[in-house]
Amino acid sequence: MESTEGITNQTALVMGTAMMLFLTTAIVMFIYLFQRKLIKRKMAYQEIENLLKRQELKSAYALLEGQDMERQRIAEEIHDNLGSILVTLDLYTHAFERSSSPEEKRELTTKIREMTQRATVEARKISHRMDAGALRHFGLQAAIRDVADAVNDLGNVSVITTVELTGTLKNEISLNLYRILQELINNTLKHAQAKTITLEITQVNEEYVSFIYEDDGIGMKTDKPESAGMGLRNIAARVEKLQGTISMANKPVHGFSVVIEMPLS
16 A cells, blocks of 8 residues: 555656656747747847948948039039139239230230139139039028028128928929029128018928018119019029019018019929
């Protein structure tokens, strides 16, 4: 009887031990498989993260490469075109200093004036190319902010800007709006005797962009763009080219305003 009970206890002990081993093995396998799953998931996340980083670097490299190419082209233009003009201008200046003949000095003065005008035109072309590059890389808002900051730094005129764009404008529209702003500011600084310039650019849904420019200067002699100066006529031509509408008017008390609506489609 005792022998049978001993055998039963030994069997229970063996079965209990076997069960413990089984559970331990099952737990170890579960932990092992779970860890493998975590490692695989971590590797997948790491691969995605690396892919995104590579894409970001690729975009950054493309941007830097484009900027380097743009700078290289501008540097070549400065060296080949503007540089040669300035060298010629320097030669004419030295010749003028050495000359004692009034007639020769008059001829050299004419040549110096012509070369100066050519240098001005060439510098303006290079400036426009740099402006276009800034627009491509940083957008219209940043380019407008830079212009406003530059004018404000002069201290004579205060520029207040409000730009509300809900999306990215086409390059052609952005570039033309920027050129129009340049022309208007140039006109104000040269002729208006103004103290303040205000600019509001607002995108209305996906339909059009509203451009409102005002200064508090002396105004213009005519309310008709076709009868105004070359700069204002160029502005009207730009707006017409993009099928927009424009109105120019003197303000009731003093100043000048331009309202432009540029369709987006």
